[in-house]
Amino acid sequence: MTARNAATKEELAETLSGRLHALSEANGLIRRSFGDDVAAVASLGDLVGCILRPHGVATSHLNGPPVAIGEQAANHLALVFHELATNAAKYGPLSRDKGTIDVTWSVDADRLEIGWAETGAEAVTAPTSTGFGTKLVETTIERIGGGIRRTWNPGGLSVVISLPLASLGR
Template identity: 50%
Template sequence: MAPAHRDLADIIITDELAKRASEPPDYLREKLAFRDLADDMADNPKAVLPRLVRLAMEACGAESAGISLLEHEVREFRWFGLHGALAAFEGTRTPLDYSPCGVTLQQNAPVLMKHPETVYGWIRSAGISIPEVLLVPLHLRRPAEDGGAGTLWVVGSEPGFFSLEHVRVLTELAAFSSVAIRMIQAEEVVQAALQEQEQLTREMSHRIKNLLAITDGMLRLTARTATTKEELVAKMSGRFLALANANQLVRRPFAHDTISRVGLQQLMETILKPYERVSTKGLDVALGDHAINSMALVFHELATNAAKYGALSRDEGQVSVGWSIHDDRLEVTWNESGGPRVCQPETRGFGSTLIETTVRRHNGTIRYSWLDDGLTAAIILPLSSLAR
């Protein structure tokens, strides 16, 4: 029976290995085993680690074996590929700074411990008794570069169980394990990249279809109101530029799973940059790629009208754009001042139609107020529609 409690120095007995007798090595058996593992690694790398752990247990005559992989972000080990008496603990997490595996990586050498449950309370709480455990470090790169990827370990059924021959075998298997882990990770990276590329292709196809639909609508409506080809070109050029600038904001980095969100403030600055005497103010709101295109068209049209007929057509004219959030709605106020007296037009041109249909498409509303020195437009949009 193990003592109730010991210090760490009392349970590390690695020095005893040099005093114990070792069985003669069976190199032929090892060669055949590694050859079979190499064949498995080429066909199915993920199946190699469980088989390798089982081979470690059989080669050492241990009662249990496993691999502890270090997850650096949370500073914990995760038990993987367990065989034997401890197989039920597959997936268990153990702390880096309070475990036999942590000691092994710290020493960067094989470690032999007796009854680690007398020091580590989490082992004792699980009701596990470990007469001896032999651990060797795993590395994915050079030891000085990666700080250790985990450990390969075997549990003996009685004190005095392991010898230097077991250390040699386990070290060889640990080196092979490291190669298998690198292959698994490389395969996962390739698969992730392929999935990322496929997703990006689908997204780009979808966005191109949307842009073509928007372009088709703009061409049809603009053609109805333009009297000359020069007027058609001038109107369409500005609208295409607004769409192009908006789409430059939609980025999808390969390192992430989602399109990087663009804020309303950044969109306003991009679309309104060509115009002087325009100020913007409001809490930033994340926009989806559909909303980016829509909002770009809306505020491009408002700015164009202000420059042609409104406040920006005079040197003293000003435009202020402010927005806030109320009850899951975005409320935007476009306010022109210092411009000529404007009246509500008798007929709606393409720009006004485009603004209203775009806002309605996002389940929003727009209300105009025609003032003595300018125009005020109040736009209300559900936040949920802006996320798309």
Template identity: 40%
Template sequence: MPERAPPPWRSIALGAVFGGVAVGIRVVADTLLGGNVPFLPMFPALLLAAILGGYVGGSACLVVGGAGAALFLLPVSADTLAVHLGFWTAGALVVAVAAGMADSVRKLRLSEARLGEAQAQLRTLVGELAHRNRNALFVIMAIVRQSARNAASPAEAETVINARLEALLRAQDLVVQDEGGAPDLHRVVALALAPFDRERFDIAGPPFRISAEVAAGLALLFHELATNAVKYGALAAPQGRIAVRWSVEGDGARLDWVERGGPPLTPPSRQGFGARLFEVVLRPQGGKAERRFEPEGVVCELSIPAADADAPAVAPGTPYATTLSG
């Protein structure tokens, strides 16, 4: 049985062929069967025509078979009218039942195929969810370990850890809101910088979608940059400002974070969470991040891969979390 009923013209042709063959067989066998059972070969033909051609094919077979029988086997008369009516009635029932059963079988096959596809998609989604949960746990462990190690007191550690986890949570919420799992870069930047004085940021750039993993890492990175700017950089001075601008280049985007108007800066004497974050936030996906401490302020240059850009295969969370916690 075909997966779907053929087009109407093909069903009509199929039914006509089956009807004509049935009439031909009955004419050839006339010497053996006589005139007592003129419609005997018609019913198997009706059954096949309805199964293969649906209601249209079965109806065409019924018309051709009935007309052929009336012309060549049993002319219509007052004596044979009841026989012809009986054939048309029984034939119509055969067509209706066979075509209905064929449609039910096709629908059942289609439902089974769709169920198989849904199960495959569900397995993929469960695997992706497990992958993302594993990534998130690695990152959370790294944040807690690194923040607690560098904090001067338990209270400071709690404040820093909560702030970083909130930044990560905002990024995850953004990914969930985007059904495709590829949020726009502008939304990621705006959400990460929402807790800070947005009036002092100049944010501009074209639409550019990034992957969920990149979005989570960038949210942490922008939060860390803004926090450091409040403590030591442009946001520590009343006149300081920060420009966050990007442009699309090929399959990626180049983003510049430029601080101006803050106090004089000197490079830090030790490597903290932010420095480690710069090393790994984009590297597993094929991007990179660089930071410079210029006399006018901090300058960061990011090369961000697009959501559909080819990225090297990476074990779930391993390079990212391991480097952060090292």
């Protein structure tokens, strides 16, 4: 799908290597514990951090309780955060000095809610057409049984992702 949506070989190489890098980073965070139960887990905070740090977003902008996520969920979420970060760098606050992103998450009963709030962007409006990145994000969230809502504020995009805790352990 990445290949079909690239206009040039160079663009294909760049987007594919970005996505593979996000997956590789996610897998680098996975800790395996062998014992009575075999589990492979990563921390949500570490995952968001390793994707946003190269974009200059400080850890102080990431806030939420410790949440352990399984290998599969970590791979899915790495792709989602990578697409959001890439867009923020292309069109949003990370393309300007003043902009930033706050990511907050909370656990409520059986769901995890993640808020992604961009600020300091300029004159953002809802796009009239979307690309493959949006499709990848939607499909990926759907695969882990979640939902996503975008709000286009003039100062930046806000995203709320809601996921069932049950799907995070996988």
